[in-house]
Amino acid sequence: xxxxxxxxxxxxxxxxxxxxxxxxxxxxxxxxxxxxxxxxxxxxxxxxxxxxxxxxxxxxxxxxxxxxxxxxxxxxxxxxxxxxxxxxxxxxxxxxxxxxxxxxxxxxxxxxxxxxxxxxxxxxxxxxxxxxxxxxxxxxxxxxxxx
Numbered sequence: 171x172x173x174x175x176x177x178x179x180x181x182x183x184x185x186x187x188x189x190x191x192x193x194x195x196x197x198x199x200x201x202x203x204x205x206x207x208x209x210x211x212x213x214x215x216x217x218x219x220x221x222x223x224x225x226x227x228x229x230x231x232x233x234x235x236x237x238x239x240x241x242x243x244x245x246x247x248x249x250x251x252x253x254x255x256x257x258x259x260x261x262x263x264x265x266x267x268x269x270x271x272x273x274x275x276x277x278x279x280x281x282x283x284x285x286x287x288x289x290x291x292x293x294x295x296x297x298x299x300x301x302x303x304x305x306x307x308x309x310x311x312x313x314x315x316x317x
Contacts, residue, residue, distance in 0.1 A: 199315070202285075218287075220289065246293045249294045256298075287311040291307060
């Protein structure tokens, strides 16, 4: 009886505390982005998925939202504005960003970073932020993403 109770307790604990590798602190990450069998890949194209993620992010960035209360280091709004002012920004669409995110997640260590972080790294790159500053931001994202 004691063994059955111990096994049941261990199963319960492992199920409750198991982290789905496709999410980092509740946000879709590189594992979901690159997994051809993930719900995200089966439901939408990457372009549609990125659009949905950005739309959800915009609604959550309103005052009093959960995203504002979280510690997620999403600080690329000024880079988005800078990119929007550049004349070349008219030729950049989500498909370009999707390809850049694919390249970002080619590094296995980046897979735990949420898609919003990968998006911001690439917006920073397109807006002319120095590679050193982008690396500092990526490091901050990695620190945030560790459990």
